[in-house]
Amino acid sequence: MVTFRTKKLMVTVFAAVSLLFVANGATAELQAAEVKQPAGSKSHKLPATLETTQWGWLDPNEPPKLTVDSGDIVSIETMMHSHNKIQPGTTMEEIVALRKANPGGGPHSVTGPIYVNGAEPGDVVEIRILRITPKAFGFNFNLPGKEFPTIGALAAEFPEGFVRYFNLDWKNRQAEFKPGITIDLKPFPGILAVGIDPNDPAPRKGGAKDAMAPVSTLRPWKNGSNMDLNELQEGSTIFIPVFLKGALIWVGDAHCQQGNGEVNLTGLECAFREFVMQPIVRKD
Structure with missing residues (x-):
């Protein structure tokens, strides 16, 4: 059984021998606050480069890009989809070509893995999300329905596909959808x-x-992965079972807004300038 809990939402679904638990705290207060360094912990930064990210696959044999202790603070940068190949002005034809270039894999760029000292199979890793700062733009697209008829709920409405790019105003935490209409x-x-x-x-x-x-x-699988869970915002905590030594944590597929799922395949896709987390190994 997999259970997600927040102040606003509890969703229970059935899965094989796995536990994921999300607790959403006082997000607004944490957004305005500085991240406090716990006594005895260290701070780390992991930039997103071609050496520290992978495109579309989680490979347990990938060498760790960073090693941290339980309770350390880690600031992670992420890339746009397809190793940053989607940028403002990228055409639908180019997006389709990128999709086909990685058969079976996702379009997502993921940063990691991060090895957590002391994490062993059978443990649980508690991941506290302390701060999230996005980069300057985002996008939303629907793949061409004539070529991908089973992907997304709007394939028939967009036979040629559609992509739109957005400037992200992080100071006001909004993006303009069209004049007079903004997205938080x-x-x-x-x-x-x-x-x-x-x-x-x-x-x-x-x-x-x-x-x-x-x-x-x-x-998504028992290890988390592509959950697209919009409750995982700044101030939330998730508990994920550990299956491999060191836990091996990846972060990616950044979203700046999404409903309860990706109806047309994508949310407001973006990348993070910083995703600040605190992983804690739980053996209790």
Whole structure:
């Protein structure tokens, strides 16, 4: 059973032997506050580069890009989709080509993995989301329905596809949809994952039978991954079971706004200048 809890929402779904728990705190107050450094902990930064990110796959054999202790503060940068290849002005034809360039994998760029000292299979990692700051633009697109008829609920309405880019006004936490209509920005990571469960039935890259082969970022699994859970905003906490030594944490698929799901395939996709978290290994 998987249970998500916040002050506004509790959703219970059934899954195989897994526990994910989200608690949403006083978000508005935390947004205005500075992140306080706990006594005895360290601060780390992990920039998003081609060496620290992967496109579309969670590979448990990927060497850790950062090693931290339980309770440390970690500031993570993320990229736009497809290793930053989607930028304002990228056409729908180019987006489709990028989609096809990584068969089976997701479009998402994920930063990591981050190794947490002391995390062992059977533990739980508590991840406190302390601060989120997005970069300057976002986008929303619907793939061409004539070519991708089963992706998104609006495929028939957009046979040629559609993409729109947005400037993000973080000072006022808004984006202009059109004159007189604004969208409130409420950023969260679409993907927050730990290393895969070797016993998870998720398909492996290229149909590999190796339990430690990469798993696509397209779907959520027991390790979190592409949950697209819009409650994972600044001030929330999530508890994820640990399946591999060091936990191995990835962050990506940044969203600046989304409803309860991605009806047309995407939310207001963006990238994070900083995603500040505190991972805590729980053995209780």
